[in-house]
Amino acid sequence: MEARKVLPRKDGRVIIHFDYDCFYAAVFEAKNPSLKGLPFAVQQKHIIVTCNYEARRRGLHKLQLINEARRTCPDVIIELGEDISKFRDASKELYNFIKQYSWNGRIERLGFDEVWMDVTDIVDYNLETINRHDLDHSFFYTSRDDLTEGFDFDATIHAGHTYPKDAVSNLSEDGTLNEKDLRLKLGSHFAMFVRHQLEQHKGYSSTVGIATNKLLSKLVGNLKKPKGQTTLRPIDSIDSNSSSVIDFMDAHEIGKVPGIGFKLAQKLRELVLQRATDRDPGYSGIKEHVTVSQVRIHPDIDCDKLEKLLGGPGSPHGIGYTVWCLLHGIDDSEVSQARSVPRQISIEDSYIRLDTMPELLKELNVLARSLLKRMRIDLLCDTDDFGGSSDDTAGDDNHASKSSLAGKRWLAHPKTLRLTTRPRMPMQVDGTRMRTMKRISHSCPLPNFVFGLHESVDALAEKLVRESLLSMFRKLHPEKSWWNLSLVNLAVTNMAEAAGESRTANGRNIGNMFKRQEDVLKDYRVTEADDAVPSNAVVDGVYDTTRENVVVGPMPENKDEDSGWIEDDSIGAATDYCHTCGSSVPPFAMIAHQRFHSPALR
Structure with a gap:
């Protein structure tokens, strides 16, 4: 099929994927270094959600029952991880640390423990400055402003591991330098630098993948865990029927490809096997594996047939083409710009059995308190610190006093409140329950009272449950009983950023504007006409014969967003002068300015 040959590919990009090693366990180890080297696991409910590599070496694994884990490794140290605030805070701290090395601001988080970083612009800059006649004695610039910041490196080799392992010449077929491979080499050395800085300054190790897109960078990093990094070199074969990217993708199980979810993977498995797949009663969900290669070369699979197979109500248009590209290792999605506020804040918990109203009210109150507390941590900042990071201590005390929140303002106001539940399937005749x-x-509009800082989190949470969440729950579950929940999630979404300095902020902080006014007007001063220039002289292009005071300084001009005034292009660049004080004022503000001089206001 022609669509198999005409596929998009952006090989000029350099994307780095950071995956923090055993992140949840590492958060505890960072606060208690004595845990390092010991078998350690984090517990939620009755299972182990993660464990360090020492525990894995002794037979422990994720999603293992606590009793089974203790039998397997009696000396394992287990800590409760029900409160995820510590993990959110650590993830935010590490994200901000890595972000300081980005030039273009394209750095995107995936969950708590993964980060993508687009370093194409940094590689482009260093590619222009590198000495191509002495590549093994190169210098990598980590700053455009300070040319002393950086490190020495050998540009003839990759930092870390590569896929494939076999060495490839630095020269292309025409004898020139292989630019594509050189770009990835530069990216690998920068990734090694940031990875070492992260471990040295924050104490967290990471596994890193470097490739030309997000999909490949995420997958290739999994080859060398922990504390390893791998670069995927996109090398085409001589007959052009294969490449290192195709060979790399072909070995993956179809359900392990990011972007292909559980349901899509099941449909693809059933198409290849020509029957329903056997289900695993455990957490993995499947017993039979189908590789990307089996799907890709299947005679009944192409873009159109994938669209018919995977499309339908609720599926995005073009899902078949998207999956076909993913099977070939092609992913043109961009790394998102760094955001000053999260897209949403979500709190959830799972339950073995939740089927009575008193228990539900109790859990809703717990989740609402956690949600409001998290909002105060992530979305509050000092009044004089718009655009900066929020105070991580805000909201730690449920009964925070007015003084503890004094001078705090919201970075953003979520507009939507969302309640999500996962009902448990009813018991079947044979006594089993389908998973x-x-x-x-x-969803509904988020009540404005949650932004009040004069009430405690407890009081606001009870009010939120009483006035909003109960009615939302009744819309999901109109029956008075006979429901049984395995999960409840509360989230605030649809963030509307408040006044601040970020590009996505809806407005500017007027308080900071007036505080900067002195700096903005520092080039203007009011002097007596006799001491300055003759009253009929031209001063910087302004001919003035009437005013007693003359403004000496540069001509007013359209100011950028950091200056005191922001003029509307539709109004024009015209500027008037106040006859009382000589200040330059936009025409639309002159009436208000003159009222300022009115004796009645003094």
Whole structure:
């Protein structure tokens, strides 16, 4: 099929994927270094959600029952990880640390423990400055402003591991330098630098993948865990029927490809096997594996047939083409710009059984308190610190006093409140219960009272449950009983950024504007006409014969967003002068300015 040959590819990009090693366990180890080297696991409910590599070496694994884990490794140290605030805070801290090395601001988080970083612009800059006649004695610039910041490196080799392992010449077929490979070499050395800085200054190790897109960088990093990094070199074969990218993708199980979810993977498995797949009663969900290669070369699979197979109600248009590209290691999605506020704040918990109203009210109150507390941590900042990071101590005390929140303002106001539940399937005749991951949700406008800082989190949480969440729950579950939940999630979404300095902020902080006014007007001063220039002289292009005071300084001009005034292009660049004080004022503000001089206001 022609679509198999005409596929998009952006090989000029250099994307780095950071995956923090055993992140949840590492958060505890960072606060208690004595845990390092000991078998350690983090518990949620009755299972182990993660464990360090020493525990894995002794037979422990994720999603293992606590009792089974203790039998397997009696000396394992287990800590409760029900409160995820510590993990959110650590993830935010590490994200901000890595972000300082980005030039273009394209740095995107995936969950708590993964970060993508687009370093194409940094590689472009260093590619222009590198000495191509002495590549093994190169210098990598980590700053455009300070040319002393950086490190020495050998540009003839990759930092870390590569896929494939076999060495490839630095020269292209025409005898010139292989630019594509050189770009990835530069990216690998920069990734090694940032990875070492992260471990040296924050104490967290990471596994890193370097490739030309997000998909490949995420997958290739998994080859060398922990504390390793791998660069995927896109090398085409001589007959052009294969490449290192195709060979790399072909070995993956179809469900392990990011962007292909559980349901899509099941449909693809059933198409290849020509029957329903056997289900695993455990957490993995499947017993039979189907590789990307089996799907890709299947005679009944192409873009159109994938669209018919995977499309339908609720599926995005072009899903078949998207999956076909993913099977070939092609992913043109961009690394998102760094954001000053999260896209949403979500709190959830799972339950073995939640089927009575008193228990539900109790859990809703717990989740609402956690959600409001998290909002105060992530979305509050000092009044004089718009655009900066929020105070991580804000909201730690449920009964925070007015003084502890004094001078705090909201970085953003979420507009939407969302309640999500996952009902447990009813018991079958044979006494078994089908496992389902299906969730149902209901959304409504977020009440404004949650932004009040004069009430405690406890009081606001109770009010939120009483006035909003109960009615939302009744819309999801109209029956008075006979429901049983395995999961409840609360989230605030649809963030509207408040006044600040970020590009996505809806407005500017007027308080800071007036504080900067002195700096903005520092080039203007009011002097007596006799001491300055003759009253009929031209001063910087302004001919003035009437005023007693003359403004000496540069001509007013359209100011940028950091100056005191922001003029509307539709109004024009005209500027008037106040006859009382000589200040330059936009025409639309002159009436208000003159009222300022009115004796009645003094």
